[in-house]
Amino acid sequence: MHTVVVGTSGTTAEDVIAVARGNARVELSAEALDALARAREIVDALAAKPEPVYGVSTGFGALATRHINHDLRAQLQRNIVRSHAAGMGPRVEREVVRALMFLRLKTVASGHTGVRPHVAQTMADLLNAGITPVVHEYGSLGCSGDLAPLSHCALALMGEGDAEGPDGTVRPAGELLAEHGITPVELREKEGLALLNGTDGMLGMLVMAIADLKKLYKSADITAALSLEALLGTEKVLAPELHAIRPHPGQGDSAANMLAVLQGSGLTGHHQDDSPRVQDAYSVRCAPQVAGAGRDTITHAELVASRELAAAVDNPVVLPDGRVESNGNFHGAPVAYVLDFLAIAAADLGSIAERRTDRLLDKNRSHGLPAFLADDAGVDSGLMIAQYTQAALVSEMKRLAVPASADSIPSSAMQEDHVSMGWSAARKLRTTVENLTRIIAIEMYAATRAIEIRTHAHLTPAPASRAAIDAARAAGVQGPGPDRFLAPDLAAAEAFVRSGGLVAAVEQVTGPLA
Numbered sequence: 470m471h472t473v474v475v476g477t478s479g480t481t482a483e484d485v486i487a488v489a490r491g492n493a494r495v496e497l498s499a500e501a502l503d504a505l506a507r508a509r510e511i512v513d514a515l516a517a518k519p520e521p522v523y524g525v526s527t528g529f530g531a532l533a534t535r536h537i538n539h540d541l542r543a544q545l546q547r548n549i550v551r552s553h554a555a556g557m558g559p560r561v562e563r564e565v566v567r568a569l570m571f572l573r574l575k576t577v578a579s580g581h582t583g584v585r586p587h588v589a590q591t592m593a594d595l596l597n598a599g600i601t602p603v604v605h606e607y608g609s610l611g612c613s614g615d616l617a618p619l620s621h622c623a624l625a626l627m628g629e630g631d632a633e634g635p636d637g638t639v640r641p642a643g644e645l646l647a648e649h650g651i652t653p654v655e656l657r658e659k660e661g662l663a664l665l666n667g668t669d670g671m672l673g674m675l676v677m678a679i680a681d682l683k684k685l686y687k688s689a690d691i692t693a694a695l696s697l698e699a700l701l702g703t704e705k706v707l708a709p710e711l712h713a714i715r716p717h718p719g720q721g722d723s724a725a726n727m728l729a730v731l732q733g734s735g736l737t738g739h740h741q742d743d744s745p746r747v748q749d750a751y752s753v754r755c756a757p758q759v760a761g762a763g764r765d766t767i768t769h770a771e772l773v774a775s776r777e778l779a780a781a782v783d784n785p786v787v788l789p790d791g792r793v794e795s796n797g798n799f800h801g802a803p804v805a806y807v808l809d810f811l812a813i814a815a816a817d818l819g820s821i822a823e824r825r826t827d828r829l830l831d832k833n834r835s836h837g838l839p840a841f842l843a844d845d846a847g848v849d850s851g852l853m854i855a856q857y858t859q860a861a862l863v864s865e866m867k868r869l870a871v872p873a874s875a876d877s878i879p880s881s882a883m884q885e886d887h888v889s890m891g892w893s894a895a896r897k898l899r900t901t902v903e904n905l906t907r908i909i910a911i912e913m914y915a916a917t918r919a920i921e922i923r924t925h926a927h928l929t930p931a932p933a934s935r936a937a938i939d940a941a942r943a944a945g946v947q948g949p950g951p952d953r954f955l956a957p958d959l960a961a962a963e964a965f966v967r968s969g970g971l972v973a974a975v976e977q978v979t980g981p982l983a
Contacts, residue, residue: 470494473571475578475593477504479779480571482771485676488596489568495593497578497586504580505589508787512583515793516542516658523795524662524785525583533884546661547627553620553665554630556605561618561670562899563633566604568673569615570596570622572778573664579781582663583793591626591654598649599635600625602642604670610880611801611891614782615670618892623664628653659785667782668801674895675774675808679767681902682811685909686764687972687982689818690723692912693756694730695934696825699919701739701836702749704731712757719764722983724757729979735929736920750834752824759821763814770807777804801891805874808894812901816863816870819908823863826856826912829919842918842949849952852915855959859911862904869897869904910962913971917941918949933978940974941965 471493473484477500487493497505515522521536528535528545537545574592577584595602602625608617624630628643646653654660697704707728712721731737748754785795830852832840843851873894879886917938920930930938942948945961965971976982 472496474498475575476501477579479579479781480575481778482676482679482774485568485571485673485778486680488571489564489673489677492567492599495571495574495596497589497593501578501580501589502586505578505584505586508580508583509585511787511791511793512659522785522793525658525793542658543656546656546658549661549665550620550623550627550656551629553616554624556608556617556621558606561604561606563601564677565670565674565899566601566618566622567596568677569604569618569670570602572669572673573619573622573667575778576667576669576781576783577663581781581786581788582783583659583787584663585657585660588626588654588656588660588664591651594649594651595625595646598645598651600642600645600649600651601633603631603633603639606896609670609892610878610885610888611668611671611805611893612799612888613784613881613885614666614668614799615801615892616665618670619665619667623661626654626664627656663783666784666799668777668799668804668891669782671801671804671808671891671895672774672777674899675770675804675811676778678808678811678895678898678902679770679774682763682767682815682905684969684972685815685902685905685966686723686760686767686818687726688909688913688966689760689822690726690756690982691730691937691971691975692822692909692916693723693753693760693825694727695916695920695937696829696912697727697749697753697756698731698734698736698930698934699829699838699916699923700749700753700825701736701923702753704728704734704737706749706754707731707757717761717765719768720757720761722764723760726982727757729982730933730975731931732933732979734931734934736923736931739928750824750828752821752828756821756825759817763818766807766810766814770811773803773807800887801889802874805889805891805894808891808898809870809872809874812866812894812898813870813872815898815901815905816866819863819866819905822908822912823856823859826852826859826915829915830856835919838919838922842915842922844949844951851952852918852955855911855914855955858959859908862908866901866904866908869901873897906967907959907963910966911959913937913941913966914946914959914962917946921948933975936974936978937971940970944970 609615625642840846841851843849
């Protein structure tokens, strides 16, 4: 099994995905264990002094003015975890919780939090045992960290609350820890606070969304090319010299992908009458510009994520010179903004894909295709309602594109008077990614059917298009014909796109796409 070693200098997106989705084992490096021990010595020394130190010998948030006596400090750390584990609503997905736990461990291992090595090792033990705390949808404002979600994870470390075992069954966390020989931790000064105070949930969801969107944007370039071909459009607008004079990298990559898919097509540039089109509609002609802008947004999001993956987010933090200082690094604004940017870009990509699908189905704009790509229009409805489903998905994506990060609700008796709502931005982006997958699948379904209808008229598609069609049919996505129960076809198309089957089939012909 793949093993991810956690050191003091952060982690990578690949490691986050390996742990969250691939169940990779986690190990703490010798360097991390040494940094943890040295930072803990500093915290222990401060805890022994009479002067109050925030998070070590005081209350938290608006209650930070109270100095806590030695005999109450363990109770203080337990209480902050129990009281902050106040989430509500549906359970959050297992992969999100594993990413959140791993990223909190990443910060703990930096040596800036003052957590004992034993606590960090127990965090790794939970991940390696496949124990996933129950975390709920609502409870984070994206400032002072993802407090409620992280608290539910810390609660499991204490042997309290509920968790999902490796068999998928939810049980009391204490029972699961005992079965795997894991001793619940007894938190000491600062440790409860250090386990709660990070942007780990929103960052984990950002990392996974970036990975998913990079694959989807490649799929979207393919389906845009298939639609262009089915509509007898011109590939001349994809010429590299045209995109070089507006040098956005993503635009150039998308145009190159589309051109590669269309190489050798016998459909492009043909017309059903004697009045050839000078220009295709915007949804066809401007596909690289829209998809390219989204690609560049992903690149920016990757930069922000890489910085956050290298960060140690906690308050207060232990500095190398021995100081323990309060700060505002837990504010989620940098992550929240790019989560919202990605939702906007994905919504627009879904919107332009839906417009191409609608064009394929409209006999007045499809340049010779039958109405709704039906076998016998009037008797058959064809893909009419598939486009309705696509439109409903696009409409929801537009609502989800409203930025969460533009909102703020004060909390903690006005001590925490400005928050990022980054967790909310991440949650809606996950829905957006799911919707975009389905939208692209419906365009693929319509475009491949339209190309096959054209092929019956003795026009030959590009070899890459033929490969996509053949792979889709082999995956259970049926071709033209009389009306049938459509939902299973659409589900098969979604699975085909989600699995990477569409991209893999095309790349067998084109080679790697950008």
